[in-house]
Amino acid sequence: MYWIELLWYFIIISFFGWLFSCIYNFFNEKKFYNKGFLTLPFSPVYGASAVLCYLVFNQLDEHIVIMYIGTTLLLSFFSVLAGVVCEKILGCKPWDYSHMKFAIGNYITFPFALLLGLGGTFSVKILIPVIRLQIRYLPDYMSIIISLAIAAVILIDYVFSFITIIRLKKRLSKFRSDNKLHDEISEEELSELEKNYNKILTNNILRKRMTSAFPELRGSAYIKQVTEKLDEIKEDNMKQYTAVYEKDEDKPFASGFCFEKLFMLFLIGSFIGTCIETVYAFIVEGHFECRVGVVYGPFIPVYGGGACLLTTVLYKLFKLSDTLVFIISAVLGSFFEYICSWGQETFLGTVSWDYSDMPLNIGGRTCLLYGCFWGFLGLIWLRYLYPFVSKQIEKIPKKQGSIILVVLFIFMLFNGIMTVMAIYRWNGRIDGEPASNAVERYFDRHFDDERMKFLFPHMRDSESLEELQSDSATPDSATVDSAQQN
Secondary structure: OHHHHHHHHHHHHHHHHHHHHHHHHHHHHOOOOOOOOOOOOOOHHHHHHHHHHHHHHOOOOOOHHHHHHHHHHHHHHHHHHHHHHHHHHHOOOOOOOOOOOOEOOOOOEHHHHHHHHHHHHHHHHHHHHHHHHHHOOOOHHHHHHHHHHHHHHHHHHHHHHHHHHHHHHHHHHHHHHHOOOOOOOOHHHHHHHHHHHHHHHHOOHHHHHHHHHOHHHHOHHHHHHHHHHHHHHHHHHHHHOOOOOOOHHHOOOOOOOOHHHHHHHHHHHHHHHHHHHHHHHHHHHOOOOOOOOOOOOOOOHHHHHHHHHHHHHHOOOOOOOHHHHHHHHHHHHHHHHHHHHHHHHHHHOEEOOOOOOOOOEEOOOEEHHHHHHHHHHHHHHHHHHHHHHHHHHHOOOHHHHHHHHHHHHHHHHHHHHHHHHHHHHHHHHHOOOOOOOHHHHHHHHHOOHHHHHHHOOOOEEHHHHHHHHHOOOOOOHHHHHHHHHO
């Protein structure tokens, strides 16, 4: 039944959303706890968002860009609406981005809106089809009973959570009115008030969880104290990575964690990736092979993007154990590799790697072995490469560094555009489409089949990949060339 399938999408994605939030809070605050509104391990806002996107954009399979823009706008509106409704009903903000850069009101920021669009598109195109295949293994009667039972429990949890937070708000309001602060209050009285206030918040598990979900219940003074303490700890931790400067004018080029440094790390990571792939091809395959990701220069953007992602997530968590850093890097790297492969196939119609013949692979886009490879790369990057590279970048003079940054940014932007256009035209030639304008003739002259095969020896169109997989053939370079010619 269609509505039962929708209910399953809601339930399963609500669970994954809760899990994602817990993992994010663990890495951000270094402790694991349920920060959701419900006692159960579900975050219904994720499930409702995914189902909403599916109902609206499911028919746009061939219009991925329109789907992304649509889900971005729809989920941004839904996020703002849910935040406003929650604040009006409960008197507490479920989330607040007003203090962040690029904030649009209290409930959304521009970067988060883009991330919502990515999540919505991912849910419609990948996650929900996978869930659909799995739930159809359940008998109809069992699927109906289980889904309705879980939905009923979630509804009951919602009712109890609403009652708990409304009663808690009234209790706190009465406490504040009965114990107003005054100038003559002593330190002992303040300590006693704080103790009693916190006791109200934590005297049972439901109230304790509500306080985690809505930190403003503790009061602005408490939030300020916690924020200052966290900033102090982070600043102390980062002394090994970044020097502290009292004045902005004393800071060197690309000081600390900023766009300038991330872009330089992207370039360096892309170059290191080319070196790794070249050495790997020479050792494993016994011959030199050009392995790049763009038409100009020795760069593989997947490695550069991975370096930026690992740095963003891990650079403040370098005191974690090597085991945790390895696991986090492996998961992040595998996820990023999967998304890059899916994006390349979706937008360009080509595939540059395929792990379908390897054990424990996920759709041929990533696998356990290369997940471990990402884990080792992340560990080496965090422990040794990033601290050294970061200091070298900061040694660049400010004026010269700014000029170099602008030139390299323009070059890489041009490089990316040329690469995409060259690949599109290459696919057109493979399909037998003649050049119809001066631009296409330019690419036919300067980026002919021979040059493209040299630059991207393992790239093939997705249809050729499906034929190779169906024939159970190993996609070596000779087979790939033959598939592309056909």
